[in-house]
Amino acid sequence: xxxxxxxxxxxxxxxxxxxxxxxxxxxxxxLFAAAIFSFMVPLMPGRSVGPEARAVFGAxxxxxxxxxxxxxxxxxxxxxxxxxxxxxxxxxxxxxxNIKFVVTSVGVTPLAPxxxxxxxxxxxxxxxxxxxxxxxxxxxxxxxxxxxxxATSPLGFVISALARDIHSVYPRDVYDNPVPDLPxxxxxxxxxxxxxxxxxTYAPSEDWISFIRGQYGTPVAFANMSIMVPYxxxxxxxxxxxxxxxxTRGAAEYESLLELxxxxxxxxxxxxxxxxxxxxxxxxxxxxxxxxxARRGAP
Amino acid sequence: MPPDAxxxxxxxxxxxxATITFLIVMSYIFKDNSAYKMLSHIxxxxxxxxxIYLIWTQALKPNWWDPVSKAIKTLFGDARPTWxxxxxLCLVPGxxxxxxxxxxxxxxxxxxxxxxxxxxxxxxxxxxxLLIMPQVKDSFRPLVVVGDGGFDIKGTIKNxxxxxxxxxxxxxxxxxxxxxxxxxHRGRTFGRWTIMICFGTLFGYTVMTxxxxxxxxxxxxxxxxxxxxxxx
Numbered sequence: 001x002x003x004x005x006x007x008x009x010x011x012x013x014x015x016x017x018x019x020x021x022x023x024x025x026x027x028x029x030x031l032f033a034a035a036i037f038s039f040m041v042p043l044m045p046g047r048s049v050g051p052e053a054r055a056v057f058g059a060x061x062x063x064x065x066x067x068x069x070x071x072x073x074x075x076x077x078x079x080x081x082x083x084x085x086x087x088x089x090x091x092x093x094x095x096x097x098n099i100k101f102v103v104t105s106v107g108v109t110p111l112a113p114x115x116x117x118x119x120x121x122x123x124x125x126x127x128x129x130x131x132x133x134x135x136x137x138x139x140x141x142x143x144x145x146x147x148x149x150x151a152t153s154p155l156g157f158v159i160s161a162l163a164r165d166i167h168s169v170y171p172r173d174v175y176d177n178p179v180p181d182l183p184x185x186x187x188x189x190x191x192x193x194x195x196x197x198x199x200x201t202y203a204p205s206e207d208w209i210s211f212i213r214g215q216y217g218t219p220v221a222f223a224n225m226s227i228m229v230p231y232x233x234x235x236x237x238x239x240x241x242x243x244x245x246x247x248t249r250g251a252a253e254y255e256s257l258l259e260l261x262x263x264x265x266x267x268x269x270x271x272x273x274x275x276x277x278x279x280x281x282x283x284x285x286x287x288x289x290x291x292x293x294a295r296r297g298a299p
Numbered sequence: 300m301p302p303d304a305x306x307x308x309x310x311x312x313x314x315x316x317a318t319i320t321f322l323i324v325m326s327y328i329f330k331d332n333s334a335y336k337m338l339s340h341i342x343x344x345x346x347x348x349x350x351i352y353l354i355w356t357q358a359l360k361p362n363w364w365d366p367v368s369k370a371i372k373t374l375f376g377d378a379r380p381t382w383x384x385x386x387x388l389c390l391v392p393g394x395x396x397x398x399x400x401x402x403x404x405x406x407x408x409x410x411x412x413x414x415x416x417x418x419x420x421x422x423x424x425x426x427x428x429l430l431i432m433p434q435v436k437d438s439f440r441p442l443v444v445v446g447d448g449g450f451d452i453k454g455t456i457k458n459x460x461x462x463x464x465x466x467x468x469x470x471x472x473x474x475x476x477x478x479x480x481x482x483x484h485r486g487r488t489f490g491r492w493t494i495m496i497c498f499g500t501l502f503g504y505t506v507m508t509x510x511x512x513x514x515x516x517x518x519x520x521x522x523x524x525x526x527x528x529x530x531x
Contacts, residue, residue, distance in 0.1 A: 024328070025328075025329050025330075028328050028329065032325075035513065035514060035517055036517065039517065039518070039521055080515070081511045081512045081514075081515030081516070082508070082511050082515075110353050110356075110357050140357065142357050142358045142362075154418070154419065154422050156422050156425075156426060157422070206426075206430055207426065209429075209430055210425070210426045210429035210430040211426075211429065214428075214429030214430060214433070215429060225508050225511075226504045226505075226507040226508045226511065227501075227504050227505050227507070227508040228504075229500075229504050230497060230500055230501045230504065234434060235434075237437065237461075238433055238434050238436075238437035239433075239437070240430075240433055240434075247504075247507060247508060247511060248507075248511050249507070268518070269511070269514055269515065269518060272514045272517070272518075273507070273510060273511070273514060276510050276513075276514070277506070277507070277510070280506060280510075
């Protein structure tokens with residue numbers, strides 16, 4: 001048996017090289033166990049707030065009394081893991097600051113109004129707000145595609161029409177009330193009365209930037225899934241987007257700015273998120289150790 | 300049991316079904332199995348049915364069927380026919396799409412295709428100017444930033460990095476000319492590195508989104524099933 005130092009070194013490299021071939025079921029199993037464990041440990045509140053979330057917060061805060069915020073809630077079960085916390089914290093902020101707002105669901109999913117309604121009704125009760133006076137939910141309007149099939153006008157046309165005359169796009173609200181009868185809507189006709197547009201969905205359409213920010217100069221902010229950030233970062237850089245709430249982390253940052261009495265939905269999810277992210281980094285490091293060990297041990 | 304515990308059997312069934320569905324979907328990452336396949340087929344069937352329902356209830360019925368049927372009724376009553384009867388004419392271009400399936404009549408479908416392409420092109424043209432031109436304008440940045448308090452080193456570094464990345468990535472994507480000058484070659488390499496960093500960022504955010512999906516569902520099982528149903 002050859003026991004020269006060179007052979008020993010090579011066999012060590014061989015053992016480490018097996019890290020590259022780790023069965024994916026082991027990785028998933030460890031990840032699953034770590035995620036379950038992370039829900040049992042005490043919450044670790046976030047300590048830093050990014051400029052994107054702070055910018056949205058500032059834009060909402062600066063809403064004058066005579067204007068409203070247009071909140072487009074176009075998320076459903078598919079993206080509720082991040083969008084629900086974002087929507088909730090935005091609504092909570094506006095109710096706290098007595099900012100009037102109108103909720104629309106333009107184009108993306110007809111399932112959105114129902115999910116938004118649950119949160120709106122719960123928070124309206126908490127902050128003693130009145131429907132029609134403090135906020136309005138207009139419901140779904142088709143635009144672009146439904147169920148992946150192009151069945152209606154392009155989204156840009158609908159957004160343009162909404163900016164010109166909200167009443168023409170929405171003759172009735174989500175509860176089937178005539179929109180002109182709602183006190184808040186009697187002073188809101190079009191984009192002139194809107195201070196800020198915030199679109200909460202998986203991947204907000206860039207048509208909001210073109211047809212609202214580009215054409216009318218009204219600031220637009222997005223609350224989107226984390227995966228979409230690289231696509232929208234350029235619009236933040238150029239000033240076309242007033243701000244962005246980035247996934248669960250963005251919602252947690254916003255919650256910390258709002259100083260909620262109890263940790264919010266996003267803050268509660270950030271501790272498990274941190275656990276699994278660290279674990280993934282560890283796995284990436286192990287994979288690299290295996291890679292370099294294999295290269296060193298290769299003849 | 301907590302005060303907000305579920306007592307309604309329908310609510311309990313909803314949570315149990317959601318949890319079982321979640322576990323079946325997650326079982327796929329360990330091994331493909333018949334429960335996962337069955338669930339995929341159920342979801343596909345439900346999604347197809349939902350699409351048909353949504354197209355009818357959200358697009359066709361309110362925008363076409365309701366006004367037309369209302370206007371047709373006026374033809375048989377005492378009321379004067381309304382202009383909404385004209386919506387019936389939309390049926391003609393609508394049906395022209397389906398001539399695609401006939402070799403003899405497929406030329407008719409090209410008319411509506413052309414109409415939609417024109418519509419899309421017009422919108423895209425406007426969109427381009429409103430969306431892209433501000434980006435182009437923003438790309439022209441001063442390489443030395445001087446603010447109210449004098450020389451701004453942070454702003455200068457940021458603009459240098461931005462402009463350097465912009466130029467080198469553009470060089471990387473030039474295929475038309477053969478450019479072998481050392482400066483261009485190094486610029487191309489730098490451009491490739493910045494693109495790789497961008498891909499890394501994209502991948503990081505992808506992981507974050509996927510983990511959010513997973514953790515939100517785990518949280519649902521913990522809060523809904525264990526707390527509100529089982530009272531643990």
